Amino acid sequence: MAKKLELGLKVDSFKRPGVKIVTSRLIKIYKTEAYEVQALRGVDLEVEAGDVVSIMGPSGSGKTTLLNMIGGVDRPTGGKVYFGKLELTSLKESDLEIHRLANVGYVFQTFNLIPNLTALENVELPMAIAGVPKSIRVRRAKWLLSLVNLSDKLHRYPDELSGGEQQRVAIATALANDPPVILADEPTAELDSDTARVVIDLLTSLSKKFGKTVIIATHDPRVAIKTNKIIRLEDGLITGTYTPLEIETVGVKHVTLSELVKMRLASIQKEIDELMRQLREGKITIEQFVSKYNKIKNLENALKELLSSIGSP
Numbered sequence: 001m002a003k004k005l006e007l008g009l010k011v012d013s014f015k016r017p018g019v020k021i022v023t024s025r026l027i028k029i030y031k032t033e034a035y036e037v038q039a040l041r042g043v044d045l046e047v048e049a050g051d052v053v054s055i056m057g058p059s060g061s062g063k064t065t066l067l068n069m070i071g072g073v074d075r076p077t078g079g080k081v082y083f084g085k086l087e088l089t090s091l092k093e094s095d096l097e098i099h100r101l102a103n104v105g106y107v108f109q110t111f112n113l114i115p116n117l118t119a120l121e122n123v124e125l126p127m128a129i130a131g132v133p134k135s136i137r138v139r140r141a142k143w144l145l146s147l148v149n150l151s152d153k154l155h156r157y158p159d160e161l162s163g164g165e166q167q168r169v170a171i172a173t174a175l176a177n178d179p180p181v182i183l184a185d186e187p188t189a190e191l192d193s194d195t196a197r198v199v200i201d202l203l204t205s206l207s208k209k210f211g212k213t214v215i216i217a218t219h220d221p222r223v224a225i226k227t228n229k230i231i232r233l234e235d236g237l238i239t240g241t242y243t244p245l246e247i248e249t250v251g252v253k254h255v256t257l258s259e260l261v262k263m264r265l266a267s268i269q270k271e272i273d274e275l276m277r278q279l280r281e282g283k284i285t286i287e288q289f290v291s292k293y294n295k296i297k298n299l300e301n302a303l304k305e306l307l308s309s310i311g312s313p
Contacts, residue, residue: 005098005101005130005131007102007130007132007177009127009132009136009137009140009177009178011140011143012139012140012143014175014178014210014211016178016179016180017180017210017212018050018051018180018181018212018214019083019084019180019181019213020046020048020049020082020084020213021045021046021047021070021081021082021083021181021213021215022045022046022047022080022082023043023044023045023070023079023080023081023082024044024079024081024082025042025043025078025079025080026044026066026069026076026078026079027040027041027042027043027077027078027079028062028065028074028076028236029077038236039065039236040066040069040236041237042079042237043062043079043233043238044238045066045231045238047213047229048213049180049211050207050211050212050213051207051213051214052203052204052206052207052208052213052214052216052227052228053214053228053230053231054215054216054217054218054229054230055067055216055218055231056218056219056221056224056230056232056233057234058219058234058267059219059267061233061234061235062233062235062236063185063218063233064185064217065236066217066233067185067215067217069088070181070183070215071100071104072088072096072099072104073100075089083099083103083181084180101129102130102179103180103181104179104181104182104183105173105175105177105179105182106174106183107167107170107182107183107184107185107203108170108184108185109185109186109187110190111167111169111170111190112170113170114158115157115158116157117157118154118156118157119145119150119154119155119157119158119169120141120142120155122169123144123173123176124137124138124141124176125173126173126177127140127141130177132177137176140176144173144175144176145169145172147172147175148169148172148202149168150172153165153169163191163192163195164191164192164195164196164198167187167188167190167195167199168198168199168202171202171203171206175206180212180213181212181215182203182212182213182214182215183217184203184214184216185217186217186218186219187203187218187223188220190295192295192298193222193298193302196222200223200226201226203216204226207228214227219264219267220264221260221261221303222303224260230242230260261303261307262307264303265303265304265307268299268300268303271296275289275292275293275296
């Protein structure tokens, strides 16, 4: 059912700048009959309006859970989430649904495009759900696709697009309703190095050019160093916050960046081992194994080149 939202969308511009995001003593506990997992352990976070920040940490550190709390996708067990002046934990589910549609744009690792809709139709969809007239949403969808350099792919289906093109369609879709906040969860994980660079530049430009608040969860140091602030999350706790500008003194930048790269490199063998296990157990095909293995090795090579370029052994 279409939501009767007064978004005031313009065909070829953004009207709504980013808002400040604050979490206070944020706790999230997942429970089953057998066990309990504390995904967030009292996270205090501030992201200024219009800023672009990255959240780094190993798998299972709570990055996706934190994004879900900020976006109103899930509710915390304890603590508060402030989205500008709006306190999300006090909202009813129906109000949260409207909030997500109007105020948050999501970009996922796996693109999340609808396969039987064209690029143009995928970008139109959030506006259609919000009740935007077709005359406006078609023209706006075309404008958004032009922003991500896909004007020549309007009528292509997702399986007719490359991974990088699909992710750019996903970014255009996230921007459809002019949300003040963009949340990106591992947006470059499925992409090769060159394509990842295009997507990184596009996401950071949403803050620099249009004033959107952009929060990116990532394993990739190449993404993190392009943002204004890097937040380190481990075991559900923030263990460090810094900016690339603050660590440009001689030596410190190289040590910190090299540590980030080395941590990511250390986790790659575990990913390969997990792929081997899935192949042995028949959970993935040999074709899927080869595709995923090649992506992991390409990332490994790119990280080794980055490590070499900053003069780290």
